[in-house]
Amino acid sequence: MAKTKKTPRPKAQTPKGFRDYFGAEVAQRTQMLRTIAGVYHRYGFEALESSGVETVEALGKFLPDVDRPNEGVFAWQEDDAEGKGDWLALRYDLTAPLARVYAQHRNDLPTPYRRFAMGPVWRNEKPGPGRFRQFYQCDADTVGSGSVAADAEICAMLSDTLEAVGIERGDYVVRINNRKVLNGVLEVMGLGDEAQKADVLRTIDKFDKVGEAGVRELLGKGRLDASGAYIDGVGLSEVQAEPVIAFLTSKAGDTAGTLANLRAAIGDSATGAAGVNELQQMADLLDAGGYGPDRIIIDPSVVRGLGYYTGPVFEAELTFEIKDDKGRPRSFGSVAGGGRYDDLVKRFTGQEVPATGVSIGVDRLLAALHMKGRLTTDTTGPVVVTVMDRDRMADYQAIVSELRSAGIRAEVYLGNPKNFGNQLKYADQRNSPIAIIQGGDELANGTLQIKDLILGAKIAETATQDEWAERPQQFEIPRDDLVARITALLAEQAK
Amino acid sequence: MAKTKKTPRPKAQTPKGFRDYFGAEVAQRTQMLRTIAGVYHRYGFEALESSGVETVEALGKFLPDVDRPNEGVFAWQEDDAEGKGDWLALRYDLTAPLARVYAQHRNDLPTPYRRFAMGPVWRNEKPGPGRFRQFYQCDADTVGSGSVAADAEICAMLSDTLEAVGIERGDYVVRINNRKVLNGVLEVMGLGDEAQKADVLRTIDKFDKVGEAGVRELLGKGRLDASGAYIDGVGLSEVQAEPVIAFLTSKAGDTAGTLANLRAAIGDSATGAAGVNELQQMADLLDAGGYGPDRIIIDPSVVRGLGYYTGPVFEAELTFEIKDDKGRPRSFGSVAGGGRYDDLVKRFTGQEVPATGVSIGVDRLLAALHMKGRLTTDTTGPVVVTVMDRDRMADYQAIVSELRSAGIRAEVYLGNPKNFGNQLKYADQRNSPIAIIQGGDELANGTLQIKDLILGAKIAETATQDEWAERPQQFEIPRDDLVARITALLAEQAK
Known part of the structure; x- marks a missing residue:
């Protein structure tokens, strides 16, 4: 046989943070993507498939998950004759490519442009248990409509989608919040500078984890966290901090009550009032479409992504109980999120193009259905x-x-x-x-x-x-x- | 608003060699993948989805397309604390990842392991008209079976698949060749060293382009190519070159005739005889399954991939006429190829694991159906x-x-x-x-x-x-x- 140089055998291993999917797992995901595409299509959205690779320049840095600040992208430089080609990267979500696609093809696309996209995205972050560096997203966005009806429609569609894939009504809730309300709150607080505003935003993002008391401490002098480390506070007085607390805890027994609490929290801010009005309009539209508070609610305690979006923000949570690692009951949590982001296309064109959309975490949704025993793929062999x-x-x-x-x-x-x-x-x-x-x-x-x-x-x-x-x-x-x-x-x- | 540093606007452009797919194009491909998956599944194959990213070490260099020697992969080095992490790369086909998956999970997989996979692959090569750096493949492979029945089955499945997606019988042909026959031919030629053998193999790969006369020249003294450059020949005498020519031109009016010609070409080589016997067995099995020469034929002029595979080699060609760039009629050409590659898993484990499979170029197949007007996706809007x-x-x-x-x-x-x-x-x-x-x-x-x-x-x-x-x-x-x-x-x- 051929004389070949003896080299050590390669390791047969997926790279760290990646995994393989076999048989029924693949079939179940394919089936779910098909169901979701069916709902999106019925709502008038058109399929778009861009490639996994984008220029780093076009992708920019727009990651919504503020609780994972260290995450990055997989990137490399193209070889060209002079050795200084473009920097390319794997897409980290489906929204940044949409902005690029819309800016590139806008003369050939209808306005508004309603598109859905599904496929893998990649995050160059430290892998952890159950956290992978390639995972599926399934997005729908309406680009070119500033109407709050577009936001309401996305929420209705998200609700229909969850039911279509097998999450029963009562096992999920779509929560809606609005960035403008928060902006109004920040306005009436009379904060000194942008840096302090950013500190307050960062603190609000921790509401999920530390609760009302924790946020009070962090807005004031600071807080001893669970690990024993002392976290410096923003340094606001209790009075100054009050509007934020009022905002975060404004959820009442019904929509009217929540909106009244929010109106109180934003004082005389015009921006805040615009935000509350948007929430009111969304609630009205959804009600008219038959999407009552058993499915979609106004909930100002939704803070995830609030720093990223510019208007309405929404999140779908599965409310049924599962056991955590230590056997304690907790609710399954978020499987989808989205909102309005009016600045994304502007990066390319200089023109502000209003846009709103949602992203479903397909793998998490599959995990939820698996836990509920609702995945019915036939595993019979040949x-x-x-x-x-x-x-x-x-x-x-x-x-x-x-x-x-x-x-x-x-x-x-x-x-x-x-x-x-x-x-x-x-x-x-x-x-x-x-x-x-x-x-x-x-x-x-x-x-x-x-x-x-x-x-x-x-x-x-x-x-x-x-x-x-x-x-x-x-x-x-x-x-x-x-x-x-x-x-x-x-x-x-x-x- | 926030004070931001003024930066130039990013270009809204797909990277060179990549493209976006809209609406019906996406739906048509999804539909085709679903149809193909249905056929593969009916044949007993199980879905596998590995990630787009592999270690460079695991991928190795196994590209079958010898006519594109300069192609490479998109690769980058992981950042770790010491700045010397693993090299990662985007997969360039679905076969190399299969070898890694099989080696990694072999204790949990049945033997034989029959799997199908569909998804994008990436090639870091110079983009050209109609040639993209991301495209879809759709593979089926049987790992762990050395039986020629596995090869025959793949050919039958390929035939069924083409008909299932809308290529009518008569508009395609699956051609089969065998590397062992070629090895027998090289054996009886009594070539001096491996280098000369490699030269002959390279020449055979040009048969598609230069024809019989061209191959004769290239095996002998050399040849003036179309661009006016003189290509040095291998330097064989006409007598020495004869078995190669006999092999390449052995196709007769029927299978029996072709096999008789091949038996003559391989002389007394045992390897060559084994190859001819394999072709005979495949023809018999396919005939018994109802796959006659109207669909699948033995054709020793198939040379694509012959240097890569170790036994049977197959290729599906669409035979209907299209017009080329200059308006001249030509047949559409190849849409799928495959063969037996018994060495791929050995890289990882040291054990030889027989394997055979096929890869369908989904995008080319879609283009063919488009030309034939056989894509019937509903493009009605909402x-x-x-x-x-x-x-x-x-x-x-x-x-x-x-x-x-x-x-x-x-x-x-x-x-x-x-x-x-x-x-x-x-x-x-x-x-x-x-x-x-x-x-x-x-x-x-x-x-x-x-x-x-x-x-x-x-x-x-x-x-x-x-x-x-x-x-x-x-x-x-x-x-x-x-x-x-x-x-x-x-x-x-x-x-």
Whole structure:
């Protein structure tokens, strides 16, 4: 053979933070993406697929998840003749590419442009348990509409989508907040400079974790955190901090009450009033469409993404209980988020283009359905035709050809046929419902042996010795009846 | 506003060699992938989805396309604390990741392992017209079976797949060749060293382009190519070169004839005889399965990939004529290729694991169907509900909600409603079948105006002034009859 230099063997490993998906996992995701695409399409959205690679210049830095500030992108420099090509990167979400696409193709696109996109995105961040560096997103956005009706529609669609994929009403809630209300609150606080404003925003983002008391401490003198470290506060007086607290805790028993509390929190700020009016309009539109507070609510405690979006902000939370790592009950949490971001296209064109949209975390949603036992993908393997005589491979292939032509999933055993036990082990590992056997006797008689592997597994669990000896799970059929008998047996097994 | 440093605007451009796919293009590909997955699944293959990113170490360098030697991968080095992390890269095909997956998970996978995979792959090569640096592949492979029945099955499946996606029988052919036959030919030529063998292999790869006479010259003294450059030959005598020529031109009118010619070409080489026997077995198995020479043929002139694979090699070619850039007729060409590669997993484990598989170029196949006018995706846009009174947005949303609940694709116009003409222009741009209008009069009367945009377009093309004045394309319906009337109209339009 060829003389090759001896090199050490490569490691067969996914890179850190990446994983492989097998069989049913892939089928379940494909099925979910198809269902979601169906809802998005019915709402008038058009598919868009951009490539995984963008220029770093076009991507910019627009990550919404402020609680993960260290995350980055996978990037590299193109080789060109002079060795100084463009910097390219893998997209980290589907929104930044949308902004680029809209700016690039805007003369050919309708306005408003309603598009959906689904596919993997990549984050160059430290991998952790259950946190991967490639994951699926499934987005829908309306670009070119400043109307709050566009925001309301996205929320209604999100609600319909969750129900379409199998989350029952009552097991989720879409929460809506509005950045303008927060801006109004900041306004009436009379904060000195932008730096202090940024500090307050950062503190608000911690509301999810530290609660009202924690935010009070962090807006004031500071706080001893769980690890024992002392976190410096923003240094506001209690009176100064009050509007923020009022904003974050303004959720009342009904929409009218919440909106009244918000009006109080924003004082005489015009921006704040505009924000409250937007929330009011969204609530009215959603109500008219039949999306009541059992599905969609105004909730000013939603802070995730509030620093990123410019108007309405929404989040879908699954409300059913799961157990955390330590066995304590907690709600499953967020599976989708979005909002209005009117500045994103402006980066490219200089013109402000209003836009609003939502991103569904498909993998988290799949995990939730898995926990609820609501993933119903068929994991039945193929009918396996065993090989008793390797010289008669053509006969066995003819059997599977007939089955496949009838739409039945089937295959010939293609491993080494010498050990028949291995063939049955293989059928078992594939979760096959039926094995077909044809040795010399069956060939001579024009018959086939059929093994009902599902009945076989049941009998193996419960049968007495006598029942076992009867072997109802194996029987002979005429070769000519192949398709009819296998079809009937599969139908019976599926009952 | 915040003080931000003035930076130049980023360019809204896909990176060189990448592109965006819109609406119907995305839907057509999704549909095709689904159809292919259906066939693969029926044949007993299981889905696998690995990530787009692999370690460079795991990927190795196994590109089959020997006519593109300069191609590479997109790669970058991970940042770690010491600044010397792993080198990562985007996958350039779906075969190298399969080898890694199989080596990594082999204890949990059945043997043989039959898997299919579909998704984008990336090539860091010079982009050209119609050649993109990200494109879709759709692979099926059987790992762990050395049986030629596995190869035959892949060819049968390829044939079924092409027909399933809309390529009619007669418009394609799957050609089969075998590397072992070529090895036998090289053996009987008594070539001196590996370097000369490699030269001969490289020459054979040019058979597609330069034909028999060209290969004769290149195996001998050399050849003046079309650009006027002189290409040095391998330096064989005519007698020495004869077996290669015999091999390449051995295709006869039927399988028996071709195999007889091949047996002559390989002389007394045992390896060559093994190759011919494999071809014979494949032909027999395929014949038994009903896959005759109208679909699958033995064709020793298939040389693409022959240097890469270790046994059977196959290629699917679309045989219908298209016009090339200069308007000359030529056949569409290859859309899929594959073969047996028994060494790929060995890189990782040291153990030889036989494997065979096929890769379908989905984008090329879509282009072919497009040329044949066989892509039937529905490009009808949504029903558009226009906005006559922006304060009644809730009413318009209620209309679309009703339509969507009935499964009808519909949306409210969400742009600036001031100019009604723009709303109709939008409906036109969206390819909407119907526009719905409700002004103050219609509201008072409990009615809706319906514009049949498809009939409207027809009338606009052909109508006399009188016909035009009748305006059958616009009529009034009771608001309560919304769903029934729109459903009926859409059904009528679809006729």
